[in-house]
Amino acid sequence: MTVKDAPAECFEQYSRQVYVWAYRFLGRHHDALDVVQDVFLRWNTQCADAAPDRPYGWLRRVTINRALDLCKARRREVEVDDFSGAGQETVASGRDPLDVDALREDIVAALDALSDAQRSVLVAKVYDGLTFARIASELDLAVSTVKTHYLRAIRATRGRLHGRWVDL
Numbered sequence: 001m002t003v004k005d006a007p008a009e010c011f012e013q014y015s016r017q018v019y020v021w022a023y024r025f026l027g028r029h030h031d032a033l034d035v036v037q038d039v040f041l042r043w044n045t046q047c048a049d050a051a052p053d054r055p056y057g058w059l060r061r062v063t064i065n066r067a068l069d070l071c072k073a074r075r076r077e078v079e080v081d082d083f084s085g086a087g088q089e090t091v092a093s094g095r096d097p098l099d100v101d102a103l104r105e106d107i108v109a110a111l112d113a114l115s116d117a118q119r120s121v122l123v124a125k126v127y128d129g130l131t132f133a134r135i136a137s138e139l140d141l142a143v144s145t146v147k148t149h150y151l152r153a154i155r156a157t158r159g160r161l162h163g164r165w166v167d168l
Contacts, residue, residue: 118153
């Protein structure tokens, strides 16, 4: 049975992991469910032509990208409503040091600034705890290339977060 022949089985097999990825980024149950729904709608559209060679990697990439899109949309809504920063006690960085939502938004922004390859490798390594060899296999890359993407992603992410969150 192929993925194309059994979309319900594919959903059953991967929906929990897609939810976990989305929830880790978004921190909200309903937003994560929206992402799961969107990802599997895209999955069905993709599979109408041909199923991805590496479904796990494809689902991770689409999930993370969709979660990033949702975070950006949420941030734009807050900016339009002009509620950002209202009533918060701030430190020199302009952020409340205990503001988990602000930290999450900054992490999402840092990940959004990475290339797709860097983001895929970083998420697979940090969030999923995969080995470099497994990531290389999933992404069809050399292990040395995966390590390079990881190192560059860590440096870029650390650089973006350092100014605001260095004291935590």
